[in-house]
Amino acid sequence: MNIINTKNSLETFILSSIVVMTISFLFLSAKIAVAEEEFEYAPLVGEVKSLSLTDHTMVIKTDQSKRQLVVLTDQTTLKGVMLAEEIKAKQKVKVWYVIEDNLFKALKIEVMPELGC
Numbered sequence: 001m002n003i004i005n006t007k008n009s010l011e012t013f014i015l016s017s018i019v020v021m022t023i024s025f026l027f028l029s030a031k032i033a034v035a036e037e038e039f040e041y042a043p044l045v046g047e048v049k050s051l052s053l054t055d056h057t058m059v060i061k062t063d064q065s066k067r068q069l070v071v072l073t074d075q076t077t078l079k080g081v082m083l084a085e086e087i088k089a090k091q092k093v094k095v096w097y098v099i100e101d102n103l104f105k106a107l108k109i110e111v112m113p114e115l116g117c
Helices: 002-038
Strands: 044-051 057-062 067-071 077-079 092-100 103-111
Touching: 002 044, 057 092
Parallel strands: 067 103, 077 103
Antiparallel strands: 044 057, 044 092, 057 067, 092 103
C-alpha cells in the first residue's frame, strides 16, 4: 500500500511540475511577443536638435540626416538620464517608438554616453 501511495505521489508531483513549466513557458512566450510587438519599428538613432518640455516633443536628426519629430508621453521610459529635462541638444540618442495617429510616440529613449577625453 505504501509503494502505491508513493508512486501516486510521484506521478502527481511530475504532472504538476509539467503543468507549472508549461504555464511558465506560455507566459514567457506571451511576454516576449508583447515586447517584440511594442518595438515594432527599428529605433531612431541620431542627434537631438531640440526638446520642448511644454509640447512634450523632441526633434531628432537621424544618422540619415532626416529630421523626425517624436512625442514624449507618460509611458516613455528613459535610459542614461533620470529626467527628460536632462536631455540636451547635440546629444546622441536612440528612440524606440510606435506610430499612433500619424505621430511617432516614444516608448523608450536611451541617451548614449558621450565619448571623449
